[in-house]
Amino acid sequence: MSDGRITTARLGADGPEVGVQGLGCMGMSFAYGPSDADASRATLERALDLGVTLYDTADAYGSGENERFLAPFFKAHRDEVVIATKFGLAIHPDDPTKRIIRNDEPYIRRCVEASLKRLDVDVIDLSYMHRRQVEIPLEDTVGVMADLVREGKVRQLGLSEVTAGELRQAQAVHPIAAVQSEWSLFSRDIETGVVPAARELGVTLVPYSPLGRGFLTGSFARAEELSADDFRRQQPRYTGENAAANAALLDPIRAIAEARGATPGQIALAWVQQRAAVHGLPVVPIPGTRSPARVEENTAATWIELDAAELALLEPLADRVSGTRYADMSFTSAGRE
Numbered sequence: 133m134s135d136g137r138i139t140t141a142r143l144g145a146d147g148p149e150v151g152v153q154g155l156g157c158m159g160m161s162f163a164y165g166p167s168d169a170d171a172s173r174a175t176l177e178r179a180l181d182l183g184v185t186l187y188d189t190a191d192a193y194g195s196g197e198n199e200r201f202l203a204p205f206f207k208a209h210r211d212e213v214v215i216a217t218k219f220g221l222a223i224h225p226d227d228p229t230k231r232i233i234r235n236d237e238p239y240i241r242r243c244v245e246a247s248l249k250r251l252d253v254d255v256i257d258l259s260y261m262h263r264r265q266v267e268i269p270l271e272d273t274v275g276v277m278a279d280l281v282r283e284g285k286v287r288q289l290g291l292s293e294v295t296a297g298e299l300r301q302a303q304a305v306h307p308i309a310a311v312q313s314e315w316s317l318f319s320r321d322i323e324t325g326v327v328p329a330a331r332e333l334g335v336t337l338v339p340y341s342p343l344g345r346g347f348l349t350g351s352f353a354r355a356e357e358l359s360a361d362d363f364r365r366q367q368p369r370y371t372g373e374n375a376a377a378n379a380a381l382l383d384p385i386r387a388i389a390e391a392r393g394a395t396p397g398q399i400a401l402a403w404v405q406q407r408a409a410v411h412g413l414p415v416v417p418i419p420g421t422r423s424p425a426r427v428e429e430n431t432a433a434t435w436i437e438l439d440a441a442e443l444a445l446l447e448p449l450a451d452r453v454s455g456t457r458y459a460d461m462s463f464t465s466a467g468r469e
């Protein structure tokens with residue numbers, strides 16, 4: 133760690149190289165309670181100093197607000213950053229508090245044009261399908277995405293929360309650079325099918341919520357402590373009796389952290405970073421934070437290598453977690469495997 137800058141990993145079979153840890157920007161505008169815009173801007177700059185180059189957003193994060201917020205940062209550093217955004221989660225026509233999934237061509241085209249405008253860029257570096265609408269053939273959706281690459285609006289393609297079979301189907305239409313799915317000490321369902329398929333196809337894994345939405349850091353013990361509109365209040369594993377049971381699972385993470393003079397969050401992140409070596413594919417987690425100090429802490433975790441005894445202590449955790457990742461798992465790959 134000569135200058136504190138993190139190492140790199142390949143994003144998709146043909147590159148580019150990106151920092152081996154990205155930054156999740158969602159919380160800066162959406163889902164996790166009030167944000168301080170100055171602190172978020174400082175976080176973006178500090179991340180870049182530390183070698184973070186993959187910045188993750190989506191059109192759904194605050195109905196475009198997150199993309200608009202990031203635009204000045206991207207403009208100031210266009211050649212240094214890889215901009216990843218997503219389409220596919222739309223507002224329900226009859227109830228603005230609900231989401232529906234849309235993968236039809238007119239919708240995708242409208243979304244990508246709107247993202248380009250809000251981000252104030254000519255091209256999106258990595259465009260993800262956020263969720264799969266099962267009524268639309270995946271080949272058709274990826275066909276539209278491939279057309280957008282040919283038209284110069286998008287550079288690389290990604291898929292979020294797809295099954296192994298869906299990834300193979302998509303890859304037959306156009307190279308997929310990245311699959312983004314939840315992967316953490318508490319969420320390991322993708323290891324059965326998606327991860328081996330990604331390795332075989334040369335696809336990079338981008339784990340989201342690698343800190344278990346903050347729970348693995350110990351910064352909150354139950355979602356009821358968080359602000360009234362915090363999305364985590366809707367997630368079964370962070371509320372009520374499930375949260376109490378899951379908080380007890382953090383003991384081995386804390387013990388390893390204490391013995392190493394690290395934080396529990398760093399141990400949780402080091403475990404995800406180490407999936408690259410364990411599973412033999414490029415892995416670029418995107419922890420979300422709005423704090424420059426936390427981005428320093430999180431990137432420093434890329435230098436921690438857990439030993440066999442530590443990994444063995446952490447191995448049983450995911451199987452013991454109470455409660456599902458989402459209240460409605462039909463939106464996820466695990467709900468369709």
Ligand SMILES: NC(=O)c1ccc[n+]([C@@H]2O[C@H](COP(=O)([O-])OP(=O)(O)OC[C@H]3O[C@@H](n4cnc5c(N)ncnc54)[C@H](OP(=O)(O)O)[C@@H]3O)[C@@H](O)[C@H]2O)c1
Binds near residue numbers: 292347418429
């Ligand atoms: N594809 C998808 O469906 C999907 C779903 C969810 C998320 N995502 C993407 O993945 C990114 C990351 O996931 P996430 O934000 O849900 O979960 P996460 O990265 O597991 O955790 C983020 C939470 O942890 C806190 N945190 C971060 N670093 C910390 C540290 N060192 N110590 C203590 N707390 C810390 C953050 O608080 P502060 O912000 O206050 O620091 C935030 O509340 C998102 O930003 C988004 O871009 C994608």
